[in-house]
Amino acid sequence: MAIAMMVAVCVGLVLAGCQSGPREAKPFSASATAQPTNAQPSSAQPSTPSTVPAPPGTVHFTAQGDIGVSTGAKKVLDVIAGLQPQFNLALGDFAYKAGIEQQFCDMVKGKLGENFPYQLITGNHESDGSDGDIAKFVECLPNRLPGLQGEYGIQWYVDVPQADPLVRFIMVSPGINFKDGQPLDYSRDSERWRWTTDAIDGAASAQIPWTVVGMHTPCLSVGKYGCQPGQDFTNMLMEKKVDLVLAGHDHDYQRTHQLGVGGSCPGLQPESFSSACLMDTDQTMVKGAGTVFATVGTGGVGLYDVNDNDAEAGYFAAWSGRNRDPSLGTLDLRASADELSARFVPAEGDSFTDSFAIGRR
Template identity: 70%
Template sequence: MHFTAQGDIGLGAGAKKVLDVIAGLDPQLNLALGDFSYRAGGEQQFCDMVTGKLGTDLPYQLITGNHESNGEEGDIDKFVRCLPNKLPGLQGQYGIQWRVDVPEQNPVVRFILVSPGIDFKNGNPLDYSKGSERWRWTAEAIDQARSQGIPWTVVGMHVPCFSLGEKSCQAGKDFTNMLIDKKVDLVLSGHDHVYQRSHQVGLGGNCSELVPANFSATCLTDKDGSMEQGAGTVFVTVGVGGVELYNVKNNDPEVGYFSTWSGKNRNPALGTLDVTVSADQLAARFVPAAGYSFTDSFALHRR
């Protein structure tokens, strides 16, 4: 199967350029990783922009960002109404926390979309702390995919933990390490308006956990673009769906975890991640919008 993913979109010319790229790639579904209109009352305008570029049949699947989770610059409930779920078998609360296997019969990938680290209408974040109900829901969704023999597991959320942009570990250290410990294949995020792709990272041996704002080479399991499934997790931030880019910090203490990165001050590019998944391989590439040249590609292979 074939999907695209990006976050931090907006209503401007950049967003429309990225949607043109997605339309040309013709995926089976798109993961929109939060922060949609950046405008209170702009929900219908955003939905009309998306369907005008991509049509009404493409599953344009939503997970909330901080700009619409609390209702200040859009309301996730309104986005969900005008861009509803179109994937059969989805479980959970669409737009907030959900999972789905694709294809529905003989699936090759389980998507798990969650919302740690952002505030909702009551001013409080959802509880993804260790052992909480949402933590257990996520862990069980990962374990069940493994027990059912689904080849690949992809987790998506708005906020990253490790980043060379402006943001800190809003996703939470413990929650992030749980994803690594369970060997999730690919973790996607937005929030930081940069593109960044990690090396494959894993726990074990001399690496008991990854600690934000620090780097440990013992946590790296593979540093090239061709990686083996089960050795660790790849993290990709694709916060370049249309809005203004942030700078990347080449001297960030976490820089050792990353293979490549792009931001306002280094190889700037808007665009989308483009992913093709088979039973044996997950292959991904960054496809820039018109006027940009930065690219990236990597692959995970099943043992």
């Protein structure tokens, strides 16, 4: 309650202006044949967000997925509350049980405040309705970011701050099933592929300093899963030089070096490693050299094992799982005109940490 009262005082200072900070989308009825909405802003405005402003010229946000309603989830929400970000990116897999969507939403609001921007992209557990319904989560945790474009909860982008933006966030849903067990089509040159590439290219044309893509499924992994978003889609993100790609799904933390295509690396090949795709291998990287991929499936549910000997391990700078430095927690990120920086902040009782930064020349 004290946090909610404190952040309410700061309402008018943040995301609506956020100076020193593209339609409010209706809930989505998922189906394999659903197409992206046209990217026109509606006249509806999100309710006033309850947030604490970042320093002038900074965007401060957190990100994690695979949450649940257990003690672990509540501990991670406590971490987020203590960090006081402007908003949070929830990277899918929320309640893990059908019929308790409102319980999940009440848990989030109880920890972060009634109007905190807890921004959703669906995971596989709610995309097909088996363990919850993304439309119900969207209803009780609606978009709070002004200027959002697309299908909130499924495929959307937003520039933050809305005026003179520092970051374009592009949230998509490749590699997971929707109604009737069918995935949405993100294959090369499909409508959703073109929507994504247009959003990335639009950020570059608008000279927005940073582009962050978020989705539920990762491609590269030393954990449980293979490349569910698809090799072509992943290589496209690298070819476009997206700065950071965030994912969940694997219940662990994994962060790659800065990876890029071109020259001796024509593209990533899942389940293999090529040192030619490594653009930078320290913690301080340069914008435009490549892409960093971070899986943050540490939002509260039980962790998976990680494999130090995985074929793709050479791409990774850091990882944590059930059998190695197990830690729930969140990625804490800040963006200014000159730098995008991140650190993993563990939940109470855990100790794993990681940090990295991408700077502009």
